[in-house]
Amino acid sequence: MLLSQARTGHRILSAVCRSLSTSSSRNMPIKVGEKIPSVELMEGTPGNKVNMADLLANKKAVVFAVPGAFTPGCSKTHLPGYVEDFDTIKAKGVDLVVCVSVNDPFVMSAWGEAHGTEGKIRMLADTLGEFTKAVDMELDAKAFLGNIRSKRYALVVENGVVSQVQLEPDGTGLTCSLSNSLLSSL
Numbered sequence: 001m002l003l004s005q006a007r008t009g010h011r012i013l014s015a016v017c018r019s020l021s022t023s024s025s026r027n028m029p030i031k032v033g034e035k036i037p038s039v040e041l042m043e044g045t046p047g048n049k050v051n052m053a054d055l056l057a058n059k060k061a062v063v064f065a066v067p068g069a070f071t072p073g074c075s076k077t078h079l080p081g082y083v084e085d086f087d088t089i090k091a092k093g094v095d096l097v098v099c100v101s102v103n104d105p106f107v108m109s110a111w112g113e114a115h116g117t118e119g120k121i122r123m124l125a126d127t128l129g130e131f132t133k134a135v136d137m138e139l140d141a142k143a144f145l146g147n148i149r150s151k152r153y154a155l156v157v158e159n160g161v162v163s164q165v166q167l168e169p170d171g172t173g174l175t176c177s178l179s180n181s182l183l184s185s186l
Helices: 002-021 051-056 072-084 086-091 107-116 130-134 180-181
Strands: 039-043 044-051 060-066 097-102 121-125 136-142 146-149 153-158 161-167
Touching: 039 107, 044 051, 044 107, 051 060, 051 097, 060 072, 060 180, 072 086, 072 097, 072 107, 072 121, 072 180, 086 180, 097 107, 097 146, 107 121, 130 146, 153 180, 161 180
Parallel strands: 060 097, 097 121
Antiparallel strands: 039 044, 039 121, 060 153, 136 146, 153 161
């Protein structure tokens, strides 16, 4: 009987471990050395899908994420800083700069137009938060933005692999993920 209970316990433990190891939730933000997940985002319209892994393959890129388009910190500081510093970022060998937000593609497009991102920053909508979840950067913003959003962060990605992670300590602050902070480490 004891042996039977041990086998049953082992089967239960194995099933739990399998479910945890195949879970889509990372329980830990993406780290240096990890590959960018293959998740589709939208650019401009819902029909224009952009796969992040494909987009960032064979390039040096900066990916920064914001809690919400047209929100004060994102609109007054975060996005404008990357627009202003774009030429300096490119001069440091960066091929591509991408802004990600859990918004719809129309909002991201309008926000980009309002800040002059055309030809500089790719404005990608993570409408369902799938990329945000895949890199475990979800921010529970239901109380003030109505749904799950992205934490504020910046990544440097080289050939599809993360080489730097600059995650704001509280997920929303405006310090280490800003362009001027990232520039000093490029």
